[in-house]
Amino acid sequence: MAFPNFARLGIQRTTILAMALQICSFNTDTVRLALNDGWRLANATRAVSIAYSLLFVAGGLAIMGGLLALGRAPFLIAAAGAFMLVGPAILAGFFGIASSLEGGGRPGFGSVAAGFAKAAPAVWALALVCGLLFMIFITDAAILYAYMVGAAPVWLADLIPAAAGVIGFVIWAAISGFVVALLLFCISAFSVPLLCERRAGLVEAVVTSVRVVFGNFMPAIWWAFLLSTATIASVLLLPLLPMTLPWLAYASRALYRRVLPPG
Numbered sequence: 140m141a142f143p144n145f146a147r148l149g150i151q152r153t154t155i156l157a158m159a160l161q162i163c164s165f166n167t168d169t170v171r172l173a174l175n176d177g178w179r180l181a182n183a184t185r186a187v188s189i190a191y192s193l194l195f196v197a198g199g200l201a202i203m204g205g206l207l208a209l210g211r212a213p214f215l216i217a218a219a220g221a222f223m224l225v226g227p228a229i230l231a232g233f234f235g236i237a238s239s240l241e242g243g244g245r246p247g248f249g250s251v252a253a254g255f256a257k258a259a260p261a262v263w264a265l266a267l268v269c270g271l272l273f274m275i276f277i278t279d280a281a282i283l284y285a286y287m288v289g290a291a292p293v294w295l296a297d298l299i300p301a302a303a304g305v306i307g308f309v310i311w312a313a314i315s316g317f318v319v320a321l322l323l324f325c326i327s328a329f330s331v332p333l334l335c336e337r338r339a340g341l342v343e344a345v346v347t348s349v350r351v352v353f354g355n356f357m358p359a360i361w362w363a364f365l366l367s368t369a370t371i372a373s374v375l376l377l378p379l380l381p382m383t384l385p386w387l388a389y390a391s392r393a394l395y396r397r398v399l400p401p402g
Contacts, residue, residue, distance in 0.1 A: 160339065160347055165398050166358045170365070173397060177390025181382075184236050187246045188385035191232055195222075196380050203377070210292020213305045217280045219374035220316045225273050226370065227327040228266035231258040233388035234335040254335065261341035262334040265327060276319045280312045287311070324363045325352045332395035351398055362394065 181188055199222070206214050235254020239246040287308040298305065329351045330344035339347060352359045366387060373379040 160333075160343075160399055162347070162351055162354065163398050163400065165355050165394065167361055169397055170358060170362050170394060173394035174365075174386075174390045176393035177386050177388070180237055180240070180389040180393070181385040184240055184246050184385070187236055187248065187250065188233070188389075189381040190248070191236070191251055192381040192384040195229065195384065196377055199374055199377055199380065207295065210294055211284070212293050212295045212298055213288055213301075213308055214280070214284060215375065216309055216371070217277075217284075217312045217316065219371045220313070220320070220367070221273055221276055221280075222370060222374050225266075225269050227323070227331045228262075228269055230331050230388055230391065231255045231262060231335045233385060234258070234332070234392060237389060237392060257335070257337065259334045259337045259340070261344070262331060264341055265331060265334065265345075269323060269327065272319050272323055276316055279315055283311055283315070284308055320367060321363070324359075324366075325349050328352060328359070328363070328391075329395055329399060332392060333399065336401075338399075338401075347399070355398075366391075 202218055203215055206212065206218060231254045232251040233254070235250045235252070235257065236246045238254065238257075239250035244250070287304045288302075289304070293302075293305060301309075326345050326348055329348035330339075330341075333339045333344040333347060334341070338344075369383055369387060373383040
């Protein structure tokens, strides 16, 4: 008696479901339109979007304030880049705000909670992966910092001009962070929105995200560059973050809906 190959059946099911989603190609013009849509939505929900973003500004302020107090100023850039690794986990709240507005409601913190409630439980598994990659990157960066900079305090005033060890740390931490962030971008850029709207399971969402990124590689990398540059700059200049975070979150949603239009 022959038994079914469940592993093969699982792969076939994943492939079929991923193909069932209509994937549209995109380019830099699509990204520009998504940025415009995101800006309009951010302005239409400014109060609650900024209030939600302030939660993460407070966390960033605590982390960066701690680094400065300890004399670890060169680590600020690495810490700002690490925000990219946990950023996807907060999208569900912005999706809830956007859905509330589009449904004719008045967005508030209840909309943020509704966004997380609506999201598939698998989004937390992806958030765990983001957290794991965050811990790996931070651990590697800390080891690199100890080796290249050492235990002596480095204050903001010491960064101009920066010592050779500090410059080397920033360069190698950036390279390490780029590799980790690119991996995370490929698996989460479009899978998190799919999970937020329960349009696919975890495996199907990740497969689709990877297909979209590699099927539109150059515009996807351009989008990733814009996201990372704007986010890192905003984290380093924290007063900007409450404005840019909603904008980029809603732009991500707009791009996702153009590339994977709802059925």
